[in-house]
Amino acid sequence: MTIDNFDKAILRCLQENTRFKSEYIAEKVGLSATACQRRIKRLRDSGAIKKEVAVINPEIAGKPVTLIVQLVVGRCGAEVLDRLKQDLIVLPEIQQCYNVTGAFDFVAIVTVKDMEAYEQFTRRLFFDKPAIKEFETTVVMEKVKVGLEIPI
Known part of the structure; x- marks a missing residue:
């Protein structure tokens, strides 16, 4: 799979916070929300995005x-x-x-x-x-x- 500059910008946003709404990401990268949603789905389906997780504070989890x-x-x-x-x-x-x-x-x-x-x-x-x-x-x-x- 090849990724272009829009995909890279989307990935940077998602690495910052996967809870960003597609409208927000679209505004940041210069695409429509629909185009951004399609690209995010393609990035997920292709395996470019391997997993989306919550990062837990080890101290709160009792594993400091x-x-x-x-x-x-x-x-x-x-x-x-x-x-x-x-x-x-x-x-x-x-x-x-x-x-x-x-x-x-x-x-x-x-x-x-x-x-x-x-x-x-x-x-x-x-x-x-x-x-x-x-x-x-x-x-x-x-x-x-x-x-x-x-x-x-």
Whole structure:
């Protein structure tokens, strides 16, 4: 799918706030409300917009502790690795997870209530998984920037 400058402007508006009315977006980007609605539908249907969610304050949700966890996977077959990926995907404590190059195989952003909850999490995930050779944890002291906006 190709997107033009109108689509880019619409996406920028929606990344700012998905609750903007199409009339407001249309005015901002220089289109009619109907044309804007059609473009938004096309962007959703084509997968250009993957998901629309509410961003919840972790403190309000009772999960104020954020950790960056780096995993090293031991030598294992594709089946074991695929199972590990599925385990990482379904854990609600893991906010983001990346398969990376370098000294580590995966980097995960984890959100928990406190360090005791993190210890229980590590026991469930890391100590009971034969694929995980080692892990290293960094505790986030201050969230300087948090976001998922893509520069458009």
